[in-house]
Amino acid sequence: MTNDMTGDAVDNEADSRADIAVGDGFGMPAYDADRVARRDDAVRAAVEQGLLGPGSPIVGLLDVTGIRESAAALRAAFDAVVAPGTPVLHAFAVKATPLVPVLRLLREEGIGAEVASPGELALARAAGLHPEMTVLDSPAKTPAELREALALDIAVNADNPQELDRIDGLMKSAASRSPLGIRVNPQVGGGSIEATSTATATSKFGVALRDEGAREWVVRAYQDRPWLTRLHAHTGSQGIPLSLMAQGVAEAYALAEEINRRIGRRQITTLDIGGGLPVNFASDATTPTYAQYARLLSEAVPGLFDGRYGLVTEFGRSLLAKHGTVVARVEYAKSAGGRPVAVTHAGVQVATRTVYAPGSWPLRIAAYDGKARPKEGPAVVQDVAGPACFSGDLLAEGAALPLLEQGDYAAALDTGAYYFAHHYAYNSLARPGIHGFAPDGAGGIAFATVREAQSLDEIVAESGGAHTASLTTLSAPKRR
Numbered sequence: 264m265t266n267d268m269t270g271d272a273v274d275n276e277a278d279s280r281a282d283i284a285v286g287d288g289f290g291m292p293a294y295d296a297d298r299v300a301r302r303d304d305a306v307r308a309a310v311e312q313g314l315l316g317p318g319s320p321i322v323g324l325l326d327v328t329g330i331r332e333s334a335a336a337l338r339a340a341f342d343a344v345v346a347p348g349t350p351v352l353h354a355f356a357v358k359a360t361p362l363v364p365v366l367r368l369l370r371e372e373g374i375g376a377e378v379a380s381p382g383e384l385a386l387a388r389a390a391g392l393h394p395e396m397t398v399l400d401s402p403a404k405t406p407a408e409l410r411e412a413l414a415l416d417i418a419v420n421a422d423n424p425q426e427l428d429r430i431d432g433l434m435k436s437a438a439s440r441s442p443l444g445i446r447v448n449p450q451v452g453g454g455s456i457e458a459t460s461t462a463t464a465t466s467k468f469g470v471a472l473r474d475e476g477a478r479e480w481v482v483r484a485y486q487d488r489p490w491l492t493r494l495h496a497h498t499g500s501q502g503i504p505l506s507l508m509a510q511g512v513a514e515a516y517a518l519a520e521e522i523n524r525r526i527g528r529r530q531i532t533t534l535d536i537g538g539g540l541p542v543n544f545a546s547d548a549t550t551p552t553y554a555q556y557a558r559l560l561s562e563a564v565p566g567l568f569d570g571r572y573g574l575v576t577e578f579g580r581s582l583l584a585k586h587g588t589v590v591a592r593v594e595y596a597k598s599a600g601g602r603p604v605a606v607t608h609a610g611v612q613v614a615t616r617t618v619y620a621p622g623s624w625p626l627r628i629a630a631y632d633g634k635a636r637p638k639e640g641p642a643v644v645q646d647v648a649g650p651a652c653f654s655g656d657l658l659a660e661g662a663a664l665p666l667l668e669q670g671d672y673a674a675a676l677d678t679g680a681y682y683f684a685h686h687y688a689y690n691s692l693a694r695p696g697i698h699g700f701a702p703d704g705a706g707g708i709a710f711a712t713v714r715e716a717q718s719l720d721e722i723v724a725e726s727g728g729a730h731t732a733s734l735t736t737l738s739a740p741k742r743r
């Protein structure tokens with residue numbers, strides 16, 4: 264046993280993937296070592312094939328092989344612990360990587376979509392996700408959004424009593440086959456990152472289960488509505504210890520058991536246990552694994568997997584993070600106050616959380632030379648800066664890596680979730696292009712466009728370019 268990134272003790276025994284024993288000779292499982300090799304190949308190929316260079320100094324790369332492997336690992340992990348025949352829907356949290364081709368790739372891997380806004384629902388539909396593979400959560404659904412979801416027969420988790428009132432009205436006015444549930448906040452506590460802790464006492468999400476009268480209200484809500492057949496809890500994301508996640512799931516399970524007992528039949532048929540598996544940003548090791556989490560759940564909440572409940576999961580970060588890399592050219596290499604500073608094209612626009620909250624969201628940087636080969640040399644403490652016009656725009660501060668020089672490339676690792684797909688338009692910096700990659704079968708790398716880089720015309724159009732004179736046409740105040 265060792266401690267993982269979350270501070271939890273984790274069992275390091277090999278998970279269900281057969282190739283885990285091979286690795287890089289230093290204890291890294293084969294799938295992690297292979298992913299690192301694919302990443303290096305892709306960075307080099309991106310430069311060789313002109314996706315990255317002086318004229319296009321930033322790009323996002325997505326490892327298609329790795330995404331498929333993670334999807335398979337997720338399915339295998341739960342298949343290994345659930346009773347045969349248990350319906351399981353793994354719904355990818357679209358917020359983690361809201362890109363249509365990614366959702367389509369995951370669909371091909373049997374993974375659905377958890378959406379939390381009209382935009383995310385539109386992306387899921389554009390990717391061809393069927394209603395039965397889609398779940399709508401969000402704390403602020405409008406009547407129109409609810410009406411649309413119910414008309415499409417998409418599963419909905421009601422966040423609060425007022426939302427349930429709205430659903431009541433809609434259920435009276437039109438038939439829907441949407442599986443419906445209530446989101447509860449088990450209030451088991453937060454993790455090391457406040458902003459991603461959803462089960463604190465005062466979290467904005469769900470029905471706060473330990474508040475006075477709340478549990479009784481939930482039980483009555485189910486008693487009064489035979490069509491409420493699901494129960495949902497998402498205990499938090501990055502920074503939440505696995506033990507706390509399991510505790511949240513255990514609380515939801517105990518509540519479902521109580522509701523079904525008090526109603527006298529198995530009205531709740533499906534538990535939605537949310538996502539939240541943390542990602543190790545400190546090294547290339549995939550830890551914790553889905554297999555470890557599924558095993559932990561099967562020990563902590565054995566009844567959950569005995570076949571009486573269908574399951575929905577909503578993993579986001581853990582499916583995509585390790586398969587994305589932002590690579591940016593070093594435009595200038597300088598020194599200030601004795602500190603080398605590499606000024607690159609990746610900063611706050613692609614790594615917003617890291618730049619504004621570096622303590623919670625540190626990123627590893629890999630150095631590549633001008634030909635995009637992994638850079639050798641002694642580790643030098645340096646800053647890796649972004650292009651935005653404020654001094655805090657740093658991808659990494661005081662990082663120890665081979666000295667980055669003008670024309671080199673800096674890669675921000677593990678950025679496939681909540682990074683380059685979440686553009687922040689500071690300084691009107693363009694959204695970078697994103698390309699998926701995979702071995703081409705002939706020893707090279709093939710790329711496919713996921714998203715084009717944003718053009719200057721698009722930036723102007725999205726910044727009110729069609730309304731240039733609109734403000735000047737409003738009547739001016741009369742001068743006295």
Ligand SMILES: Cc1ncc(COP(=O)(O)O)c(C=O)c1O
Nearest residue numbers: 356497500538539577578579580
């Ligand atoms: C309801 C819900 N489900 C799933 C997720 C995905 O969490 P993660 O990306 O940590 O797996 C989130 C994240 O905010 C969420 O709010």
